[in-house]
Amino acid sequence: MSTDHPSITPELAAKIERLDTLLDSIAARHTRVKLASSLAAEDMLLTHAILSRGVAIGVFSLNTGRLHAETLGMIDRVRERYGYEIEQFHPQQDAIDEYVAQNGLNAFYESIDLRKRCCEIRKVEPLNRALSDVSAWVTGQRREQSVTRAELHEEEHDGARNIAKFNPLADWTEVDVWAYLQAFDVPVNPLHARGYPSIGCEPCTRAIRPGEDSRAGRWWWESRDTKECGLHITTIPIAVSTESASA
Template identity: 85%
Template sequence: MSPELQAKVERLDTLLDSIAARHERVKLASSLAAEDMVLTHAILSRGVGIGIFSLNTGRLHAETLGMIERVKERYGYDIEQFHPQQDAVDAYVRDHGLNAFYESIDLRKSCCHIRKVEPLNRALSDVSAWVTGQRREQSVTRAELHEEEQDVPRGIAKFNPLADWSESDVWDYLKAFDVPVNPLHARGYPSIGCEPCTRAVRPGEDSRAGRWWWESRDTKECGLHITNIKIVEEAPSSAI
């Protein structure tokens, strides 16, 4: 491990300890992808008082779901799963079709709201802060990401401890600590969401290019990270 990465690891550990000390109830929202596995290891290997949950949308890859058992085997921890409300899913499929999200941004965001945002709101209903694995380097919608911010719509604090980490930092950490990783990463999926909305990326594309690839690059958020979207919408065109 390089001295630079060692310094980032020490700072990460200090930051997570500080978050847990400041907030009695705080959770990591895990996509079970690389960045969130860094945070999962940093939390569980050291017994930090931060809970971990995942949003089981009903349309995840089998490989992603398999990570829940791998975390349990490695750390003895059951990741809490939040599912969409079945009546809302049924109504969407009845009114629009199972894969209507390909037809328009509005229909895609509606599907994301049902399968991800509403379950997230339930997951965060009993906390005063949450933690994400977002990084500035991931996409244009995250370029102005802060390490600590206020989730105004939910009235809680939000922390992005890996905001200034590079992709190589993430993978060097995972290798150094032998952390389990989603096998989809080895198949060209740096960012992993629902199966029908995620593809492998091409050489030279940013890490989130495979998410909702049929949309323009500045709409690629699902609504979980509302503050990111607000920043992009309000930024001058030269900053996008």
């Protein structure tokens, strides 16, 4: 992939080369592997890196039933740009109906337990189904995003599902991400231009204020150290060297 663009510094060019090498290595090591895409900036970067080069990594998204219209629209934009149909996984309707009947549609505002139960129904259970036939998955997580991700490793073991987990953008900065997106004209969620660096379900996401970290708009009514939904909390770090990534 050409890195001859004004926004790409030599340092970023090296990160892009490593990213491409790592994605190729992941696909070579695992016959079944998927990218879990939130359809936000980091995952669109990875989607481009995978689909534009024909890397054998599938892409899926969790359609929680409460996403912004702009987020859902990204599925069409991926189809138009890359000719690829992102696989969508939906929550079980009976579990949603039971939660709403017992607690109310927006009960997640009332307590962390009710919020995590909603995330479990709308995100974690569908994710488990999405990953039931793979030996590895890929995410767009970065260390810089929040305090809960400060110790993020490039490769981990997902103990809950007993599969490998890769975070290829772990050491990328927000500046790196947007320089890449600009250089390769990657489609991006229009909510980013409205102050949403991190995008989840509509009622649980707001635009951030100046000086806030990129995930401050997620579950903004909670403290900083509880802002995960259960998708990324069961991992064991694995040290990965540059040599092993290119093997």
